[in-house]
Amino acid sequence: MATIGFIGLGIMGKPMAGHLIKGEHALFLHSRSGVPADLLALGGVVCDSPKAVAQQADVIITMLPDTPDVEKVLFGQQGVAEALADHHSSVKVVVDMSSISPLRTQEFAARIREMGHEYADAPVSGGDVGAQNAALTIMVGASTPVFQQLLPIFGLMGTQITHIGEAGTGQICKVANQIVVSSAIEAVGEALLFASRAGADPGKVRQALMGGFAASRVLEVHGERMIARRFEPGFRIELHRKDLDIALSSASALGVSLPNTATVRELFSACMAHGGAKWDNSAIVKMLEILANHEIHTHPE
DSSP: OOEEEEEOOSTTHHHHHHHHHHTTOEEEEEOTTOOOHHHHHHTOEEOSSHHHHHHHOSEEEEOOSSHHHHHHHHHSTTOHHHHHHTOOSSOOEEEEOSOOOHHHHHHHHHHHHHTTOEEEEOOEESHHHHHHTTOEEEEEESOHHHHHHHHHHHTTTEEEEEEEESTTHHHHHHHHHHHHHHHHHHHHHHHHHHHHHTTSOHHHHHHHHTTSTTOOHIIIIIHHHHHHTOOSOSSBHHHHHHHHHHHHHHHHHHTOOOHHHHHHHHHHHHHHHTTOTTSBGGGHHHHHHHHHTOOOOOOOO
């Protein structure tokens, strides 16, 4: 069993780390918000810095909000790289499971490899529900030998694990995922709002749509949240907006236009301007409701 370090124990990282401990791996843990007591009860070990995690672990996993957070944990003071620079007797593997810039990921991978260690980017999809149920989709950028080494570890956290290519390609795949998911959430909001405003019960409309070509996990999960008015995280709007910032800046560098993505990003920005940075991303429907001057509601029997 691998000795694993896990840095970042938020709404996604905490259950992911728990699955690894239950899989009988030794886990060394660090989080700026503190290590949850239930992970300690399972046998996790607290470390006071990312450097301390990397000193103890053979595989170091990061699950952090944004690109600067990953850079700080890896290369800042008391960061992972300080431990790697002092360790040459065996090769360690850094695995970033955050959703960050593909271009910066390639830079981080090159720096880690220059130190004689390995790097993989393995962002995930499936949200908090997928993390809790060990049912995440994991998109991996790594060399083939590193992917094979990590596959049993990924298997404890996810059910759909795909080797996309070399380092950075996992993040490219995640950007594509966020483009699709964000547009789907916005489209579900439009559909349910239209149904409600036109006089149909949106709950029954959703039920009917789940039997046809419109069926999707977004309609199933986020559609239910919109109807139930349940907008607690979930995947926070501020993080999804961050992902779309990455998508649009990367697309601009490539000379690609993403008009629908730009529109959804602005709706997320409007949510944040209305105090919704911490809302679940399904709350994008609130901005559509403001524009329509109508709130989705179910019809009494």
